[in-house]
Amino acid sequence: MKSFRKEIIMHLPTERGFVNITPQVEQAVAESGIKEGLVLVNAMHITASVFINDDERGLHHDFDTWLEELAPHAPISCYHHNLTGEDNADAHLKRQVMGREVVVAVTAGRLDFGTWEQIFYGEFDGRRRKRVLVKIIGE
Numbered sequence: 001m002k003s004f005r006k007e008i009i010m011h012l013p014t015e016r017g018f019v020n021i022t023p024q025v026e027q028a029v030a031e032s033g034i035k036e037g038l039v040l041v042n043a044m045h046i047t048a049s050v051f052i053n054d055d056e057r058g059l060h061h062d063f064d065t066w067l068e069e070l071a072p073h074a075p076i077s078c079y080h081h082n083l084t085g086e087d088n089a090d091a092h093l094k095r096q097v098m099g100r101e102v103v104v105a106v107t108a109g110r111l112d113f114g115t116w117e118q119i120f121y122g123e124f125d126g127r128r129r130k131r132v133l134v135k136i137i138g139e
Contacts, residue, residue: 004032004136010048012126015073016094018060019121021050021132025104026111028134035109037138041119042101044131047091049098049122052113067094067124091125098122106138 006028008021025041043050053059071093076082079089102119105112111119121132 001137001139002034004034006134008132008134009129010121010132011129012123015126016064017123017126020055020118021121022118025119025134029106029109029111029136032136034106034136034138037106037136039104039106040101040135042133043121044133047088047095047125048130049095050101050132051099051120051122052102052117053120054116055118067097070097088125094124106136
C-alpha cells in the first residue's frame with residue numbers, strides 16, 4: 001500500500017466563507033498515482049471545516065445564515081470561551097456542526113462521488129493562513 005500527503009493552504013480575506021477545494025484534491029489524487037484507495041481531507045484548524053455537499057451559491061448562503069442563527073458571533077460576551085480574551089467561540093461551534101473531515105473513495109484514479117457531490121472548505125474565523133490536509137492511501 002502507498003501513502004501520499006499534501007497540504008492545501010487557505011487564507012480567506014473574510015471572517016466566514018466556503019471554498020470548493022475539489023480541484024485541489026483531484027490534483028493531489030493525480031499526483032499520488034494511487035488508483036484504488038481512500039482520500040482523507042481534514043481541516044487542520046479548530047475553527048474551520050471540511051464537508052461534502054452541492055456547489056450551489058444559494059445553499060452556501062443558507063449554510064452561512066443557518067450557522068449564524070445557531071451560533072451568532074455577537075454578542076461575544078455570551079460565550080464562556082471568549083472570557084479568555086478570544087472572540088471566536090462561535091467559530092468553534094460552527095466547525096463542530098459542519099465537521100472536521102471527509103473521506104472519499106478513489107476508484108480508477110478518480111474521486112468516487114455521488115451526484116453533485118463536491119468537497120468544501122468552510123472558514124468560520126478567517127483572515128489568516130490555515131492548512132487543509134489531504135492524505136491518500138491505497139494502491
